[in-house]
Amino acid sequence: MKINDPLKTALNTVVEKPTTGESTSTSTVRPSSGAVPPPAADVTKLSSQLQSLQAIVANSPVFDAKKVDIIRSEIESGRFSVDSEKVADAMVKDAVSLLKSK
Template sequence: MKIDNTSKALGAYGAQSKPVRRESTPSTSDSASASASDNVAINPKIGAVEREVANAPAFDAAKVDAIKQAIASGSFQINPDKIADQLIASAQDLLSR
């Protein structure tokens, strides 16, 4: 099994958007005046968080190597109870959203 970081499967589990019904569309003059008076403030800490995330590796290479070696040597232990518990917790988390 090849492990890569392309994350193709994540697209299948991403947030699904629902269509939004609008009662009426605002006129162009209403939207122009509303946008002129709207103010947006972005938290200055977001830049530091973005830099930290950008510099972090996509995965733990040392952990992946350790797992590869354990599989190759035949010493990799699978705990089906832990896997089942994590799957149930993940499903419950998704259903509660």
């Protein structure tokens, strides 16, 4: 007894693997008459945008080493101060934008 036989019988479907010459297609499930179809994506445009973003990220430093060194020396010397009002404003702004996006 094969494990998939009861499943095939219950669903009244046959699962077939495509042959090596066949190309696999995307889902053929059609939306109901009242459903709104999803917007079409321009794959070429998205691909070129992704490639340009990858090039920008690959050529950008992960962090600004000079800025880190400046902050480190200020902390070590005791001259570094945190503007708590500026930090709080930024946190509120981030929270508001997060809530608006949902």
